[in-house]
Amino acid sequence: MIVITPVPGEVTGHAAQMYADDVAEDGFVFAHTAALATNPEAHAAFENLLRAIVPSIGLRTYELATLGAARAIPSPHCLLAHGRNVLRADVLDEQTLAQVARGDDSSLPAQDAAVVRYAESLSTHPETMTDADTQELRDNGFDDRQIVDITLAAAARNYLSRALRALAVPIDEVPGISPALREALIGSRPLT
Template sequence: MTIIRTVPEADATGAVAAIYADDVDELGYVAPHTAAMAMNPEALHAFEQLIRSVVPTLGLRRYELVTLAAARGTGSAHCRLAHGAKVLSKGLFGEAQLERIARDYRDAGLADDEVAMMAYAEQVGRDASAMTEADALALREAGFGDREIVDITIAASARVYFGSALQALAVDVDAPPMLGPAVRAALDPR
């Protein structure tokens, strides 16, 4: 259970009510991570704006792959489950493919550039301080340009921030009901 007292859905007003309404529209309920981060709506909106700045360059599929990999690196079940549900709801992958990606993206039938991007993002999530120029050069060798490399790094780093905040606040991990048992276990192997 989270260490903070979030605003109950029935008591939400203004920006918090709008944030909650978006979750209800998308999920049918307010996710625990949304309630926690909605305590500072301005920060949540700033985070969302940062994400909106990188998705056009990467495309939604690549952004979600980077997100899943960075969340894997940080050990964030929150982000892996939430974004697993997003890729399914957006039709980016089917459940069987998502399960393969969650278990081992290197052996999931992804393109070589996607695997390179995910390996880089996972390392950003695991320990960015241990990265060297060789890590970024691997992206260039996979065909990514400067803007793409920067945006992959921003997307992965943003996921580290969000997942770390949820973990630090002891936010309950939510398994969206649209995830089947096998993919849920792959995304959250705790």
């Protein structure tokens, strides 16, 4: 990792809460949490952004936009973390999640597949996006506020995923992800 991260036991405020949340849920502090704890105010702002996005689109659509963006980048950190979130929230079953992680959206309902495609386009070639991209979301039942929030969800994932990659944050083993699903989500990338 490029940055020296705050030492557990020496952090206070929001950074201390970030560490405590990881330990309470998984028994250790994730490397990405430690990196983000270097600027806890930015992490808090990011969390506030997500809290402003999710209510209009719901957790399912947020996670699908996140998955589409993380798959496109690709972001092993976010694919693992949000893959687990998708399973825990019962957004997708493990088999469908593995298919989507591999780029096969055929088992998704049309509305979900449109969200994943939109997030993927935003993450790979935003300069080619046109009104047709937002029209596909509109045709699948999303209103203007939801389209903005789907866009923000995918863009937020790009921001965080690209920051973690630029900082060379190690990929942690994420509890609750089977070896087969891990392989589908991130392939054979080493946990370094």
